[in-house]
Amino acid sequence: MKKISILLLGIISLASCKNEPKPDLQEQTAVEENLEVSNEALESAVIYEANIRQYSPEGTFDAFTEDIPKLKELGVKVIWLMPVYPISETKRKATGDLSVEDIEDPEERKKYLGSYYAISDYTGINPNFGTREDFDELIKTAHENGMYVLLDWVANHTGWDHKWLTEKPEFYTQNEHGEPVDPLNPDTGESWGWTDVADLNYDNKELWDEMTNAMKYWIEEHDVDGFRADVAGEVPTEFWEQALPKLEENKEIFMLAESEKKDLFHEAFDMGYNWEGHHLKNELAKGNITVEEWDAYMQKIDTTYQQDxxxxxxxxxxxxxxxxxxxxxxxxxxxxxxxxxxxxxxGMPLIYSGQEYDMDKRLLFFEKDTIPKEKGKMWPVLKKLGKLKNTNKALHGGKEAGDYLRLKTSADKQVLAFERSKNSSKVVYIANMSKEPVEFTLELDTALKNYLGKEGFEVQENNTYSFQPWEYVILINN
Structure with missing residues (x-):
């Protein structure tokens, strides 16, 4: 797995001479903007997925940029931008199984903006979001607030308007008639249903060079800090491994894979998706499984992945x-x-656009929509969680993560209790992961204090506790 060097901060001694000239203000700003990716920062990071189209009524870079300082309140250190590139019009998705070509009314057609992941130009900017200058201002503002910016990269397929379809048809997977096809399920040979995109063929090594150069463009010309790779496991691991050294010729970058495929993390990616853990959380919440299945999963990943x-x-x-x-x-x-x-x-926690505002609706995917922007219950909760993640070493979640220790309770099928620790810091999480009240015993350090969750919780001498359904508490020792 690639290693990111930790940024060493030099200590500059201030000269005592009163007549020494003050540093130029422009030079100070340049230093602030020169943000470098480091393991140290990533250990305590929260990542934010920014859906630019739906983030504001305007759906622009500028509207999102204004709120970047607010995200800092939530402990955000990494911003992942959903695709910002122009979207193909040919075979553009509309509603259900329909494309825009199936809709006769021209006014009705206009409301369907297509999938962000049907890209027509890897080095272009979606004009609905703003200009390149607007994009650069977003990057600059994020860096000034100590945040890295990742671009969503779609290496598996392009939209049907991409110039490669006419200039480089050999870049695409073709059927027996020599026609490009949409992505197929490798297990069944059937279409995934992503009919608005054409599948790229990585047997062609010239494609590797073109794709790598397109990624490199955003680092060199716009100072992005890395990429979130869409369906990363559907692209050969060897492509990502050959690309990384070229992408890091001038600066270290951060790589997030939309995959749990362990081979991706050996030389190419820093972090992957916890899809299996996510699905287990859904099943726990529905009462379809018990905490025993969660414990088995935690044991499995401990032996599946490398330590870092x-x-x-x-x-x-x-x-x-x-x-x-x-x-x-x-x-x-x-x-x-x-x-x-x-x-x-x-690991690293994710906030998706609208989650911080208690969003309780499904955002439209192919049309314009808008997230709510009123702070409710979740903003203060996420703020406290973000502060704890940022400041407590026990919650370090990267290459030098704090230890995870399952705590034994008298009701381990219903109660999830564990301790995270690093150096002298400890954080304990306890939750009733069931639909019924539960009484249980659990030995706890009397030095632990309530940080968030169950009101009035205190460590008891008799080690006996009662939790209502889905009640939780987070305890800290300092």
């Missing part, structure tokens, strides 16, 4: 929200306990 591999933990993202339901739909009353769990587990 880590995963992104989430209760929602753009796919889950639009296609599988809101947090409330999937998790019901367990929503807050599951959200707190994503922050206390090893």
């Amino acid at each position: 591999d880590y995963l992104m933990n989430f209760v929602t993202n753009h796919d889950e929200n639009s296609w599988n339901g809101t947090i409330r739909e999937r998790m019901g009353e367990a929503a807050e306990a599951m959200t707190a769990l994503t922050y206390t587990l090893p």
Whole structure:
């Protein structure tokens, strides 16, 4: 797995001479903007998925840029931008199985903006979002606030308007008639249903060079800090491994794979998706499984991955929200306990646009929509969770993560209790992961104090506790 060197901060001694000239203000700003990716920062990071189209009524870079300082309040250190590139018009998705070509009314057609993942130009900017200058201002503002910016990269396929379809047809997977095809399920040979995109063929090594150069463009010309790779496991691991050294010729970058495929993390990616853990949280919330299945999963990943591999933990993202339901739909009353769990587990927690504002609707995927912007219950919860993640070493979740220790209770099928620790710091998470009240015993350090969750919780001498359904508490020792 690639190693990111930790940024060494030099200590500059101030000369005592009163007549020494003050540093130039422009030079100071340049230093602030020169943000470098470091393991140290990533250990305590929260990542934010920014859906630019739906983030504001305007749906622009500028509207999102204005709110970047607010995200800092939530402990955000990494911003993942959903695709910002022009979207193909040919075979553009509309509603259901329909494309825009199937809709006769020209006014009706206009409202369908297509999938962000049907890209017509890898080095272009979606004009609906703004200009290149607007994009650069977003990057600059994020860096000034100590945040890295990742671009969503779609290496598996392009939209049907991409110039390669006419100039480089050999870049695409073709049927027996020599026609490009949409992506196929390798297990069945059937279409995934992504009819608005054409599948790329990585048997062609010239494609590797073109794709790598397109990624490199955004680092060199726009100072992005890395990439979130869409369906990363469907692209050969060897492509990512050959690309990384070229992408890092001038600066270290951060790589997030939309995959749990362990081979991706050996030389190419820093972090992957905790898809299996996410699905287990959904099943726990529905009462379909018990905590025993969760414990088995934690034991499995401990032996599956290398010590410095880590995963992104989430209760929602753009796919889950639009296609599988809101947090409330999937998790019901367990929503807050599951959200707190994503922050206390090893790894990095994700916030998806609107989650911080208690969003309880499925965002439209192919049309314009807007997230709510009123702070409710979740903003202060995420703020406290973000502060704890940022400041408590026990919750380090990257290459040097804090230890995870399952704590034994008298009701381990219903109660999940574990301790995270690093150096002298400890964080304990306890939750009733069931629909029924539960009374249980658990030995706890009397030095632990209530940080968030169950009101009035105190460590008891008799080690006996009662939790209501989905009730949780987070305890700290300092």
